[in-house]
């Protein structure tokens with residue numbers, strides 16, 4: 001039985017970032033008909049540190065797990081999704097319906113991660129009024145008002161970097177509490193707003209450095 005626990009749990013950002021990897025793996029195991037798993041097995045499957053995995057699972061699980069066989073996978077999935085807020089899908093708006101914005105709009109996996117994009121906003125008259133991937137593209141001057149009216153709390157920024165701060169200010173004026181920023185620029189926001197920056201260049205830098213070292217060695 002799932003033990004629904006509403007009390008706030010303190011969990012590190014790093015542990016939170018590992019949760020989607022655990023979830024994906026646990027769901028795959030479930031598809032394969034596996035019902036119970038121990039933390040060392042998860043650590044081995046995902047090439048993670050065993051102690052770290054044990055701590056992560058202990059932080060999210062409402063049960064201790066069976067001494068030998070481990071955790072009931074369905075309960076663990078429930079607990080993780082509950083902590084990540086996936087059971088309570090939150091509406092989001094996307095600003096900038098260009099190449100990246102269109103790709104984000106077309107991705108069907110966000111709903112199962114607790115986020116539903118309700119509409120896109122753009123400044124370009126040739127895109128405004130059209131539909132992209134089933135989502136209306138609205139004029140950006142309606143952004144703040146619509147966020148307020150619909151009580152939307154997540155804003156996704158996919159505009160050129162020189163426009164990102166203006167768009168961010170409009171989102172904040174609309175009552176947004178969390179910003180997922182894809183523009184390569186630092187955004188200034190009030191302390192109560194969480195900004196999560198996404199930058200593929202950061203991952204590429206690590207790959208590039210690794211390649212450079214390997215090529216030097218060969």
Ligand SMILES: NC(=O)c1ccc[n+]([C@@H]2O[C@H](COP(=O)([O-])OP(=O)(O)OC[C@H]3O[C@@H](n4cnc5c(N)ncnc54)[C@H](O)[C@@H]3O)[C@@H](O)[C@H]2O)c1
Pocket residue numbers: 095096097098099100101121122123124127140158159160161163166167181182183184198199200201
């Ligand atoms: N995080 C990453 O790894 C990553 C990857 C690709 C692109 N990006 C960034 O994402 C952003 C978008 O890139 P793209 O290739 O989709 O560009 P794009 O030019 O195809 O799209 C940008 C869209 O924003 C719209 N726009 C411009 N100013 C606006 C404003 N004030 N309000 C509303 N809409 C506005 C434009 O009309 C256009 O439709 C850029 O900042 C780019 O650097 C980040």
